Amino acid sequence: MTAHPGAASRHGWTELRIRVLLIDDQLMVGEAVRRMLATCPDIDFHFLRDPTKAIEVATEIQPTVILQDLVMPDIDGLTLVKYMRAHPKLRTVPLIVLSTREDPQTKAEAFQLGANDYLVKLPDRVELEARIRHHSKGYINMLQRDQAYRALKKSQEALANELAHAADYIRSLLPQPMQGEITSDWRFVPSTSLGGDSFGHHWVDEDHLAMYLLDVCGHGIGPALLSISAINVLRSHTLPNVDFRRPDEVLAGLNQSFPMEQHNGLFFTAWYGVFRKSTRELVYASGGHPPAILCTGPDRNRTRVLPLRTPSPVIGGFAESTFHAEQCQVEPFGVLYLFSDGVYEVFDRDGERLPFETFAEELTRGCQVSGESSHLDHMLDFVRRFQDSKPLEDDFSLLELRF
Template sequence: MKDALTQALASPDNPGQEPAIKVLMVDDQMMVCEAVRRMLADEPDISFHAINDPSKAIETAMEIKPTVILQDLVMPDIDGLTLVKFFRAKPETKEVPMIVLSSKEEPETKKKAFELGANDYMVKLPDKLEVIARIRYHSKGYLNLLQRQQAEAALKAELDEAARYVRSLFPDPMEDATVKTDWVFISSSDLAGDTFGYHYLDDEHFAIYLLDVTGHGVGAALHSVSAINVMRAQSLPGVDFKDPGAVLAGLNEAFDMDKHNQMYFTLWYGVYHLPTRTLKFSSGGHPPSVLITDPTNPQGSLQTLATPGMVIGGMPDAPFTTDSTEVPAGSKLYVFSDGVYEVNYADGNGMMTEEEFAEGLCLPAEEGKTKVAGMVDWVRRAQGQDAFEDDFSLMEIIFK
């Protein structure tokens, strides 16, 4: 079965196709309907449908899918203004242009008709040229609307598919003899600029990383996918992926913003060495990660892990350093983007800071929730709303 747009855009130039413009006239006076039919008889791109029983108007409109509706305001059994309201209440007809017909100019009636959703008002019956001009004008606008809606639906479908692909790159939560991982990700738009991951480099090294591309949308998502795939595949020539500073330097060279549409990203990258329980890390313009080494005294054992470094792609040959720390058994590492804490407090008391978010990480997990899920609710309560203005990405790594 043809959809509304396919039918509406059909042209008389194409044999077997229906006319582009479809007029549905609702008027109990057959003579008026016949008069309009004759006005339109010589217009090959306009088809005319009339109905004298207003109780069947909605049903008929659903069947023929008009591009404009002409409707009388004075009919037996049903008030014309009520019928306008019924047309606007139906999803299938709420956008179809409506031209109401009246026997005389009545400002109050005209006002009510427009308030209920009518698009035009004619005193019947005006000159043939005026009738045709108004029908063409309103139908053209409606056909353009259908085209835009179809294009938007196609674009949304493509964006949804792209978003599913981006999400497919996220790692599954995992647990083995060395680590237990969990994460939460909430995109602020159809396509996000945040992405993250973790994987074993070999039997002794476990890599952890999170990056945040400037901006949102398709460009940011493509940039983040390119970068994360490089890290997953370890495809930077001559770079030792067990050396965090070297990884950031290699990415900075490979993703020079002058060669990537002025796009850059922040990054935190760490490598955990199992035999020595040492975590090496480096960061470029990214928020410090939080390491809690004693779960029984989280505030007293909290460490922030970051190194000085510019955003990735911001400046050629920018230096990146590597730092390290010991990781006692039971330690918890939290890696996140700035979208988790750059929120305005609902009470108007400024914006949450990194330190305040870190304090939230030290709180016990809410009953019945994982720690990362509980942090989402904790931030939502702080800002007084569910939606986030930036991507919310938070990873938890528990070292056994």
């Protein structure tokens, strides 16, 4: 229903005046009702004697209540009620039928066809005004509710469109899979339109490959913006006085650049590692983040599984935090997995959490076959099956590098 133009209210919707349309072939009735409502300056009164033009005039005036006689020439009043209720622009307008007598059978039929009220004409002025105001108020409230709903829906659609663009931008920051001596692959499934996870890898120089994964607390626009900012700092090497081949310096630089008190109380965890190709040495540091898992061994059998973690606090929590790096060797055919806690902190239908050891055991099975890209899809299915295919409660971020 289109609202009749009026003054804009402080709520942003249109303020509607009470508009009465009386349809009656008797001029005397029209004049009597006009005089009854003449003392009501907030009520606009319209009178129509020709019932054959009722639909046309009503759609033009857009009344908030219709008064309609039941006995008129050319068209039966009950038939006109039926036409009113069949018209898409009039079907919800309150309709008060007027009759010369109190007839229960006629009254019942009028209500069955869609009339909202029944009055024996001519009613008392006070009663008529009260009924007009009662029905108009309910109708105006409905129009304003619908108008507010349409505005909300439009706003939600605009927000959803913006979130979709933001999600596309975040995904565009994720790395292209590498090929060659070192290969990479990943799976990223945010739990909402915008997640707080991000990750990447890039060559710091010809000999040093950096790899990293961040997990900002919370979900939505705020965590996503912080995650984007942090990942862009790593990609562009814009932390001051930081050697990006030194993971401990990188985490310390992030901690100084993103204090939680300047970012709406948000902090994040991070794992950052650097692989030196010439020596096959991996130096790494973690700030409150789950351990990366390295599958390595003297051959393709991958006899060792190493959790890579350093005991350091979250990023942005305390300015005086210190971060430490450790190192290990990556033997030929080694496989490294970086992930956020959302990939294993999931619960089954009984509320039992997936044990980290069970997750790690399932994850390392993918080390057994080189180049088994489908293993990442298997891990996503494994997690979803464990929690009975419910929607993910946290972001699923899993990055795999094969050396």
